[in-house]
Amino acid sequence: MFDYYLKLSLKNIYRQKNLSLLIATTLGLGIAACMITYSLIHLMSKDPLPNKSQRVYHVQLDNWKLNFSAIPPDLPPEEVTWRDAMNIVHAKQAKFQAAHAITWGMVTPEDKNVPPFLGVIRATQGEFFPMFEVPFLYGQGWQNYPANHVEYVTILSKSTNQRVFGGVNSVGQTLPMLGQLFTVVGVLDEWHPSPKYFDMSFGAFYQPEDLYVPLQIKLELELPHGGHTNCWESDIGDEYQAFLNSECVNFNLWIELASGQSKQQFDNFLQAYVEQQKSLGRFPKVTNNILMDIKQWLIHKEVVSSDMYLFFYLALLFLLVCLFNAASLMSTKFAAKNNEIALRRALGATQQAIFSQCLTETIILGCLGALIGLVLCMLGLEGIKYLYPNFSTFISLDMPLLLITVGMSILSSIFAGLIPSIKVCMLAPAVYLK
């Protein structure tokens, strides 16, 4: 029986080519608009560390001036001071902990064929690498060195290794940079977490850094303070060390709790730490420590901007208009067939048979709509790549999106065609047979 419906539907669609194409295009346009905007939200809010994002926390402490706030209305700064970073990391109260900051400096390879370049560098403690599951191609990271321990070691990103060493395993080689001789201990594999949650000061979808050095190197070589720097004391002195001793914040502090460890436990530790610092005359404000896991942090930082949701809601309304449009067109399409249907009814076709046939036709139109929608979706995503160049590397039509598109299209065609189908099978044949 289904074969017969299918054949009849295809025949009908072919006979009303233009109208059918119009219906399918309308559906396709609506679906494409929704899917393009939805995929933006979907791709931007992807969990960058799916295995343990709920165990990895960003640490904030409020060391600000009394009656002032680091971030309005009354939030603590998003970075911590050198002192707090050192104290908390070396207290080792979590499974992993690392403070890190962005900096830069000249890299001057020994090979004269490789021109010197300004490297963007992340100065970080070693537990950064296991905590954020940074993939290594060669070698490995370093441990969290004890305070004041200086090692001239570095880790290269894959592209930096390509640039300086032509992509070979460079572990153990030396690399002159920042006026010193560094030993390469590791080379990363392709790594571009999206969003770049651990430090979004250059934007949520910015490239990770070219090179990594131990955090202590920043102090040793007095490297510049990259990323966000914020101070509230008016005079801290001119020395580099004075900055580190001050209440100026510049260091991103992250921790990973062990799988059994409760957040409360770490919270209590932080509370006690701030109390102890208060007794030393620091932290003039009411204690306000904030621990946010990656998901909370991304929502707090509004990685998916409100624009994206706005586009999505407008696209939903657009789809609704397309559905109303398709519904009225389908009603027209079926109404034009009233005579034929009346004849079939008179010859003994049941209401159910007519309904099934109309629904088959609707679903075929939905499939056609899905096809058009997919093509438009791909074109649209190309356009989006052009509009959001920073984000373009992450844009692709993945399998779930593809399935949702097809599903949505068929569902909406049924939604649009249901009432017209019911109307058509309810009609009294006698009137049309005169």
Add this chain to the structure above:
Amino acid sequence: MSSNQSQQTRLPFIRIAFRPMISSLLRQKYAMAMLVLQIALTLAVISNGLFIVSQRLEILQRESGIDEPHTFVLTSSGFTENFNPQTSMQTDLAELRQMPNIINAVATYSFPYSGSSDWDDLQTVAGSDQNTVPAASYKLDEHGIEALGLSLIAGENFSPSEVLWQTESNKTFPNVVIITSNVARNLFSTLDLASVIGKTIFINAAHSTVVKGIVNQLQAPWDPVGQIENSIIYPRVVTRNSSRYLIRTKPLMLQSTIADVEQYLEMSNQQRMIRKVQSIETIKKQIYGPDIAAITILLVVVSALTIIAAMGIAGIASFNVIKRHKQIGIRRALGANKMDILSQFFTENIIQTSCGVFIGCILAVALNIFLVAQYGLPKLPSSYILIAVLCVYVLGILATLKPALRAMNISPAEATKSQ
């Protein structure tokens, strides 16, 4: 008969039979309901969409105070041990300022759209508990005003002797500053800007300095506090291994000068490299990328929606023309003229659109209330609803035009044909 005719031409409206028209519209309840809802939603989306677009355009068109179309920046990074940032910078700038196509050049890490700078708190009375005005700081020498293309509206420019050459750690404060007119008004609550010249202000509660000049406008390089018009210029040049030059060219000379300067600087000193050569307009486009994207996406949605709605209206009207072929023939045979048929279709369309507009206005306001509550958008001015209403009516009439013309030309002879 002739008097009757003239009455008809004077009042064609009187011949429109509303009652049968409405009852025929009601007979196709479902299709009509779909059409009215379409028009209503279209109205709601168009009015809100266009409003958001206009707001983004306003941001894009905001003046920064500098000569944007003729300015570019580049970075010079020294990498050898005996590279001297100060002499390199002085030689470069002296040479650049002599080039015939360059109006002026200055070394600065910050400029409008550069995205980073320090913000300082300014106050008119010393002490830590005073009201402060935040201002983004620029560090420029005496060429800064001309290189940026600022207009000095009160006081004077810095003199060369006032400019402090400093390394990064040296934080000695200069004795004089130039502020923007907005800072002057905020600090002293006066419109008489000349009276502000010579007054003492305090920076970050500690350093006193004297206002030497006021520029009309200079936007902050970035705006974390919603005070983009607040800037302060210090007569300082900070030397680092990596320094940034801002270069203003004569009109129409931007592209050729960029190439010349890049080539010259690369040859003149081999101990550094030239990077990040970009015109201000390119940087501006990157900074405002999300707004440009939003405008594009919204316009695409609004126009696609308009097309879909027009196709829907035209589709139903065409169907009606086909379905009423015989009826129209009969009406024509009974004495209705072409105008009557045309006005029948247009009136039907106007009735549909009016129903849609009625619901659409409510939806537009509802959508706006949602957006205000959810994303802090401003309230939708009624003018945008009016514009959208007008658009929807025009759209309806345009979409009905072709089917209505076809109906108008149905010959009265159709009445005699049997279906």
